Amino acid sequence: MKYILFMLICSGIAGNECKQISVPDVRYDEYHECIIYGYDYSSTLLKSMNPLTVNEFEIYTKFDCWEETTI
Numbered sequence: 274m275k276y277i278l279f280m281l282i283c284s285g286i287a288g289n290e291c292k293q294i295s296v297p298d299v300r301y302d303e304y305h306e307c308i309i310y311g312y313d314y315s316s317t318l319l320k321s322m323n324p325l326t327v328n329e330f331e332i333y334t335k336f337d338c339w340e341e342t343t344i
Contacts, residue, residue: 275300275341276307280315285331294318300341307338 277300283291296314301307315334319327326332 275302276304276338277301277341278307278311278314278336278338280311280334280336282318283333283335285333289330291335301338304338311336311338 278296280294280296281291282294283289299310301310315336318334319332322332
C-alpha cells in the first residue's frame with residue numbers, strides 16, 4: 274500500500290476558500306513517512322512566503338495522506 278500527500282493552502286479571512294497546491298509527486302510506503310513529510314513541507318512553504326502576506330491573509334496549510342487506490 275502506498276500513500277499520497279494532499280495539501281491545501283488556506284486563509285483565515287472569511288470568504289476565502291482553501292485551494293489545493295502542488296506537492297512533490299511521491300508515493301510513500303508508510304503513512305508515518307508521508308505525514309511527517311507533510312509537516313516538513315508545510316513549514317518550508319510557510320517560511321518561504323513573505324511574512325507580511327502570511328499575516329495579512331492569515332495563511333495556513335491543511336494536509337492529509339491518502340491511500341493510493343488502483344483502478
